[in-house]
Amino acid sequence: MVFFHFKKNFINKKEYYLKNLFFFNFFLTFVFFTSNTCVGKTPEQLINESIAKYPGQCPCPYSIMTNGKKCGKRSAYSKLGGYEPLCYESDFIGKKDKRLNTSRLINNIRIIDGDTIHIDKIKYRLHGIDAPEMKQICEINKKKYNCGVKSRDFLNSLIGSKFVRCEQKDVDRYKRVVAECFVGNTNINKELVRNGWALAYKDYSSDYILDEKFASENRLGIWEGRFIHPKKWRKLNKAPEDSWIEFIPYVETRKYVKLVLEYALVYDWILNKKNTIRVSQLINIDK
Numbered sequence: 496m497v498f499f500h501f502k503k504n505f506i507n508k509k510e511y512y513l514k515n516l517f518f519f520n521f522f523l524t525f526v527f528f529t530s531n532t533c534v535g536k537t538p539e540q541l542i543n544e545s546i547a548k549y550p551g552q553c554p555c556p557y558s559i560m561t562n563g564k565k566c567g568k569r570s571a572y573s574k575l576g577g578y579e580p581l582c583y584e585s586d587f588i589g590k591k592d593k594r595l596n597t598s599r600l601i602n603n604i605r606i607i608d609g610d611t612i613h614i615d616k617i618k619y620r621l622h623g624i625d626a627p628e629m630k631q632i633c634e635i636n637k638k639k640y641n642c643g644v645k646s647r648d649f650l651n652s653l654i655g656s657k658f659v660r661c662e663q664k665d666v667d668r669y670k671r672v673v674a675e676c677f678v679g680n681t682n683i684n685k686e687l688v689r690n691g692w693a694l695a696y697k698d699y700s701s702d703y704i705l706d707e708k709f710a711s712e713n714r715l716g717i718w719e720g721r722f723i724h725p726k727k728w729r730k731l732n733k734a735p736e737d738s739w740i741e742f743i744p745y746v747e748t749r750k751y752v753k754l755v756l757e758y759a760l761v762y763d764w765i766l767n768k769k770n771t772i773r774v775s776q777l778i779n780i781d782k
Contacts (some may be wrong), residue, residue, distance in 0.1 A: 504773075515663045545581040549645060555582035573616065604659060609646030609693055611671070614659060620671040621684045622664045623700030626650075626693040630732070635720030642717050646692040649716070653683055693715020694724065 541622040544555045555568035557572055560566055567573070572582045580582045609626025612619050626646040627633065633642035661674040687693035688703040691710035695703040711718045723731070743749045 498685075498723070508594070528677075542581045542583075549580050554580040557582070605652060606647055606651050606654065608643060609650055609687060611660075612650070614661065614677070618671040619671075619676065620667055620669075620673050621687070621693075622673045622675045623696050623702040624684050624688050624693040625696040626687060627722065628723050628728060628732075631725065631728050633717050633720060633722040633738060642692075646687070647693040649690060653681070653686055654678060659683075669781055688714075691718045698726075730748060 518561065546558070548757060549571065551571065552558065553570045554569045556565065556567050558566045558570060560569075570582075572580055603613075603615050607613060608629050610621040610624050612621070627643040628699050629641075629647065629710055630642040631641070631643040632639050634640070657678045659676055659678055661672070661676040663672050665673040667673050684693075685706055686705060688695055689706040689709055691714075695701070695707040697704065710716060
């Protein structure tokens, strides 16, 4: 233990002890912080420490299980919620000092459309809003434009290269995380509606109704012209029930699948007298 001694010519002993106490406390504080912070540690060292603290055998996708195989999607890193070990250098910020980002910086952001983003491996559907679809066309002064692309571009301008934080509300039927997302203190969901590039999704939430009213009154975004509600547009542009057949890679296979479906349809009509209209509009197969 180190004590700092001062010159003996201090007359006031109280001052002498106070100065000694000050330097002693400073010394202890210095020792504590230099021994407990991650300053000077490389990402590799911090990753190894994080993996060592994980109680199971699958902290990261590249970890090896007892059977000799990689953990892959079974790893804690790949699963939503729960323990979040550090596995890659992308989990860090500040390449100069390489310090740990305790908020878990999300670097890999992909903007799908005006209300859907992918962050790392997680698909997020923005809560309480409904943006125009990517192929949706709107109109301003009798001039048509792609409002779906405009909505996506506005979302892109909000996010840029900034840190995005999302708070989960639910999980939808497509297994997307329904969330409210933020850039700093800015609510992305709210900004999209308030600037007229998304509508309040009243079927699921009433959070942004006032923001929609503001955009409508000030003729912002799609409110500047004419548009169809995204929900109605999806219904009008819904693909036929058998459109999935066209995604089958081989022509002969497609023909075979169509034949099977047609025979099944006719058989059902013979037995149950159903699908009369559909039977009369059988799929045309090129021979």
